[in-house]
Amino acid sequence: MINIGICDDEASMRRLLRAPLEQKLQLLGADYRIFEYDCGETLLTRPETEWLDILFLDIEMKQLSGMETAKNLRKRDSHTLLIFVTAYPDFVFQGYEVHAFHYILKPYENQKIMKVLEQAIKELGQNREHYFTLEQKSGTTKIPAKKILAFSSDRRKIIISLEDGNKLEFYGKLDAVETDLPDYFIRCHNRHLVNLNYVTALEKDGCTLRSQSFPVSRAYRQSVEIAFARLLLQ
Template structure:
């Protein structure tokens, strides 16, 4: 079941977006449910009640808790749903970096754009479900979901993988780890590999990954900047 939420204070725009999404999902044959929220507060309350949301279409400009504030609170609570911003103002698009927004859609809605972004979001979900990083330890085998891994850090003969829930140490080389990872992982230092989905800020000598400062060496600085900019395009 694919759970989709639309949060927008304008009832007509919610209905229009819901209809466009439903048309596309009917063509896929997927089971789905679409919920509507007229403000950030009601969306947050639903999430606090353990409501599962896979894809969120979130209006940036709303009374009360605006879209950006709502998005930050969802991320701070550990929610990993795909966020797609909807807005009538292109200038707001770049604020999405801070909350790992997947994409954005400009109002008024265009069916072709909805189809394109929704298709990419569904592909992303399927990819997340299928991807695990396998860690072999003396105590057994661990399967770590790729989308829960924040970064890898090498320390001599061992590698420390830091996830949103735990740290796991295993014997290995960072070069070998890098060869097994999807493109969302970026080398930023001889000792560090970061998951770009958790990177919220980059600076000259470091980046912020899951609220931790990770060193960035000169050799990887440009590649990191390019990867960071591309996060809003795919």
Template sequence: MIRIAICDDEQRLRKELRKVVERSLQLKGRDYQLQEFDCGEALLAELSAGSIDILFLDIEMGQLNGMDTARLLRKQAPETLLIFVTSHPDYVFQGYEVKALNYILKPYKEQKILEVLDAAIAELSEEPEQSFLVKHKGGQKRLLVQNICYFWSERRKIHVRTEEEVLTFYGKLNEIELEMPDCFVRIHNRYLVNINFVQETGTEYVSCAGQSLPLSRGNKQDLHVAFAKLLLE
């Protein structure tokens, strides 16, 4: 899930930027959440409730301008990718102080928005690889999440399958599901699969990493939506 925010005191320009950003993300099949703020004060208040991955920030706003907002933001959210939007290119050079990723000039040009958005998403994708620690009978092992094909439960035991091996440990599938990124989809009460290893979906089964796994009626829609998004990427 990519969390995006647009902070601009001009509603029309917020809507214009939002329309381009959302259309691009939807065409890419990306999961996202997009929020709008009309002032820096409202944006900074929201940061206490969680992080924002990508922020489009207007420099020329009311009492708290964009540059002052950015300085305060860096104290709370140093990892947020900051993109300035402004009518005056002279302000752009101040962006180095707050580690801005890029800038967009008003009036907006759609191609520029798309280029900057793609660059920001690529920057997010370069985050360290996520891992999952398995504590099993023979000791413990750290698995790269991207190499996990699926999990399945059997009473109090959880089995995790990678392309090379199967490991067994004690745990709860519901808790593991909360830890995993969006590419992991529940297909059955006992199965959690990595959509990147799904080769085929049927009415009652899923082919994942060469194995035929059961697909429950209640999980069909989520699985088919996730699989469709994968095909669009």
């Protein structure tokens, strides 16, 4: 799923930008969501801002400027790809302050929009951090996969063990979780998926991740040993 934001205080400009974006995304067969914002203040208060992959951000807005909005995003350690949109080329050179990925000039040219979007999607594929999305009644949480030690199944519940020692729970099936994880997660038991990057000891019937121990069943022992050995050789 690619999450894209469009922030522009003119609704007509948002529509003109959204149309070619959707056209290109559909041609690529991509799963996507597009969020629209009418000002920087709104953008910075919305919860989904935390996981926007790409943001098309107008530089000249009536209240908080696009540049100030971008600076606020970067203070949050946001890794969103920023693409500035502006009618004034001179503003483009300020983009290096906030590590802007690209820019698009107004009036829009659909081919330019599509080309920049394709470049951004390619960049995401190369540098994108893996996240596990946890849906709960309280809302949606995106957890960096690299901060997860293991997933464990307990009847209908899945328990997430985090690197900081905390645990999270949700209802689900381990098989479904496994399909959405990077390849450094491996099944070591019918009830456990572990992050190989945290394995500090591997024994005949168990493995240790930090201070936690997880069983390794006979059915998965060989695949775990091979995966662990491959990781050590990298």
